[in-house]
Amino acid sequence: MKTKIFFLLLLAVNSFIYAQNNLQGTVTNLVSGEPVIGATVYLPGLEKGELTDLEGRFMFNNLPTGNHKIVISSVGFSTFSDEISIPSSGSFDLSLKPSAIEMEEVIISTPFHQLQSDNVMRVARENVSTLSRKGAITLTDGISQIEGVESLTTGLGIGKPVIRGLSSNRVLVYTQGVRLENQQYGDEHGLGISSKGIESVEVIKGPASLLYGSDAIGGVLYLNPERFASSNATEAEVDANYFSNTQGYQGSAMAATSGEKLKFLARGSYATHSDYETGNGERVTNTRFNEKDFKAGIGYQDQKYKGDLRYNYNRSNIGIPEEMGVQSTDKEPLLPFQEIDNHIVSLDNKFYFRNSSIDFKVGYQFNDRREYEDEHGHEEEEENHEEEINGEEEANEGEHPALEMHLETLNYNLKYNFTRFGKFETIAGIQGMYQTNSNFGEEILIPDAITTDFGIFATTHLHFEKWDFQGGLRYDFRNLESTEYGHDQEEEFIPAIDRNFNSINGALGAKYDISESINARLNLASGFRAPNLAELTSDGAHHGANRYEVGDSNLDNEQSFQLDLSVELRNEHFETYINVFHNNIKDYIYLNPTGEMIDDDLVFQYTQNNAKLYGTEIGAHIHPHPLDWLHWETGFELVHGELEDGKNLPLIPANSLTNTFRIELEGEVVKKKYAFLRLKNVFDQNRVSIFETRTGGYSLLGAGFGGTFDLNGSDLQFTISGNNLLNKTYISHLSRLKPDNVANIGRNISVSLNWFL
Missing domain, CATH: 2.60.40.1120 (Carboxypeptidase-like, regulatory domain)
Structure with missing residues (x-):
């Protein structure tokens, strides 16, 4: 018994x-x-x-x-x-x-994973598929279609996100839930991530140091990887793209399968492009590039635990344009060119308890950047022996990189989420980074160095019927230690540095539902950025920018404070919003011309001064009921940046106005049919820094259409779109080729086929 x-x-x-x-x-x-x-x-x-x-x-x-x-x-x-x-x-x-109101999505980049309408902070979000069907050639080309976001470009293969006039080390990029570290201080250093396998892009505009630490002083570009298949399902996708201007093509294949607890996906992609053609019919020599990309993920989830292991490998070969030369549609980069290998491994662990959870993310990255140059541009003693060893030099040209840097980064992020504590939802945690930079080439941009970050933070959200409040505090510490390069009496000597930086930052925001269809948001946030190695240690010619740069080892933190106010109205007939912002940055770091010349290069010194950026984003979306298939979208962007003495900041995007008409229809033979017509007007940019050139305004016309065929249970999606249809010859203010009067891309027609199995 x-x-x-x-x-x-x-x-x-x-x-x-x-x-x-x-x-x-x-x-x-x-x-x-x-x-x-x-x-x-x-x-x-x-x-x-x-x-x-x-x-x-x-x-x-x-x-x-x-x-x-x-x-x-x-x-x-x-x-x-x-x-x-x-x-x-x-x-x-x-x-x-x-x-008829556009479907809302959950925002992942903010801490409490809410719908945009419930979020205290307004975050811009776009699906990558939406950006691609508008004709985007690369990921950075696509994100420039998001309000408040532009791209700093060197041709098509190199692009850097610009958020409200700030870029490079002032904008953090997150992928697979970890910060992307790829020598982003460099003007000619792009993202190194394929748009294939990225589901959506979220943009936090303004200081986000509370959530992300140093370098988020300008904002965050958050890339959400594609999701696993639904439970007990298997999915596959094959897609192909063709781009007329560059005679480029891109292909990708994905397979995913999920059981009740275990999930798996893998995707491989390849892209290759020739030199792009301007509106006047010239091809810009050595803007060609190609890319191989592989992404994989393994997921597991039960009642108490969720794990997500992701891996991304990207190999990019990117030409660096120097002058207009040979007119060719070849796709193999000429000298000089970059060859970049980027490995990203991330593991996201979540442990669930009753009304609380622990989230522990860890990531490892290995960025191997190699740059191959013309042999005749290296050392003077090699030039003296050119006749003697000319044949051997030609045979070995480009065989060994002139510049090779290995950047290894370990990130960790531990958060404890109190899902209920009275009316509060609170998150507390620690973040950190350990990074090493090692040089193996004959040229040195930045010395060998070790960077160590540590941050501790807490943020809370308080919800009432009409009010939502969110705030938090954070403390960060960074140690940057570099090794000596060369000898004290040598011209290229770089002394060792050992600097500590720390900062306390906070954020406070409120959202008020004025009515069922109108809400207002006010956010106050501070942020900081520690100076990077290039700013602290530079002392040499920057060939890509045709200048001689001199760093300052005594530079201090940049410290910012931004006020952001937005009002949004949504009903069944239209949606409209207005954002205004004002960002004060203390000790803004910038390059200042000294008037001296070294080896025919103008000397620029890194220095600091207080600065401010301010502007607005205004948008509207009209979809009159019952004509829900008809849409008109308009958006205006304005940003100004100036130093305390009234001088203009460099690389500030020109003001722009974009209008888009589109229709969306359902059908039997062709489902989800759509067509659009878009006109982007970019105004003159006359507010330029003392070493910048002004750029004139221009208008770009774009259009496209597409739909989906039902093929016995599988979907075949087709898209045809065109950008710069009038083949306008123009120069973007954020093009690094503008000093040489090199125009941007002319007319481009893209064709895309996606087969979902």
Whole structure:
């Protein structure tokens, strides 16, 4: 008898330990009562999502006990957001209200994973597929279509994000949940990430040091990787793109499969482009580039734990344009060119408890940057022996890199999320980075160095019926230690440095729902940036920029304070918003011409002065009901930047106005048909720094159309789009080729096919 009782108790305990928390339900149309097929049901805190089936049903298994947010969204319906308790009693059935308002998505880059309409901080978000169907050639080309974001370019293959006039080390890029470190201080150093395998882009505009530490003084570009397949499903995708201007093509293939707990995906991509052609018919020599990219992920999730292991390898070969020369459609870069290998490994661990969770992310990156140059441009003694060894030099030209830098970075981020503490939701954590830079080439841009970061922070969110408040504090410490290069009496001597930097920063924001359709946001935030190695140690010619740069080892932190105010209105007929910002930066670091010349190069000294940037973004989207298929979007962007003495900051984007008309229709043979017509007007940029050239205004016309064929259970999506259709000859103010009067890309027609299996 005792044995039986013991056995029954053991069975009961075992059943309790391994009992699964499930959630199931049905999503229907509030008006017609029909099931909503393909609706996204998402649990943001768990980063777990499912799609409704043909009967509108969904099911989650292995959910942790506690209170969780749930978001249900579908095109043509108002997005639903609420909180549920797990385990739940009964089925979770919901009727969505039809609406012409654009479907909302959950914002991942902010700490509490909320819908944009619930977020205290306004964050710009775009799906990469949307940017691609507008004709974007690269990822940086695509992000320049987001309001408040531009790209600093050297041809098409090299692009750097510019957020409200700030770029390089003032803008952080996050991918796979970890900060991207790829020598981003350099003007000719691009992202090194393929758009394939990136699901969406989020942009935090303004200081984000509270969440991300040093270098987020201008904002954050957050790249969300594509998701795993739904539970117990297998997916595949093959796509191909052709670009007429560069005679370039891009191909990608993806496969993903998911069981109840274990998930896997892999994607391989290849792209190659010739020199781009300007509006006047010239090809810009050595703007050609090619790229190989591989991404893979393994995921696991049960009731108490979620793990996401990701790996990305990218090999880029990018020509560096110097002068207009040979007219060719070859795709192999000429000298000089960069060859870059970038490896990113990240592991995201989440442990779930009742009403709280721990998130521990760790990432490792290895960036191998090699630059090959013409042999005749190296040392004078080699020139003296050119006749003697000319044949050998020609044979070995480009064989060994003139510049080779290995950058290894270890990141970690530990956060504890109190999902409930009265009316507060609070996150506390620590972040850190350990980084080494090593040189192996004959040229040195920055010395061998070790960078160590440590930060501790806390942020909280308080929700009321009409008010939301969010705030936090953070302390950061950075140690930067470099080794001596050369000897004291040599011309290229770089002394060792050992500097400590620290800063305390905070943020406070509020959102108020003035009415059901109008809300206002006010955010105050401080941020900081420690000077980088180039600013501290430079003492030599920068051939790509045709200048001699001199650093200052005594530079201090940049410290910023930004005020950001936005008002947004949304109803079934239109949406409109206005953002105004003012960003004060103390001890802004910039290059200042000294008037001296060294070896025919003008000397520029890194120095500091207070600066300010201010401007606005205004937008509207009209979709009059019942003509829900008709859309008109307009957006205006303005940013000014100046030093305390009134001089203009360099590389500030010109003001612009963009208008887009588009139609979206459903059909039987061709589903999700669309067409658009876009006109972008860029104004004169006369507010330039003392060593910049002015640029004139221009207008660019773009158009496109596409749709989706249903092929017996698989979808074939096609897109045809054109940019600069009138083949305008123009020069962007953020093009690094403008001093040589080299125009930007002319007319480009892109064709894309995506087959979803």
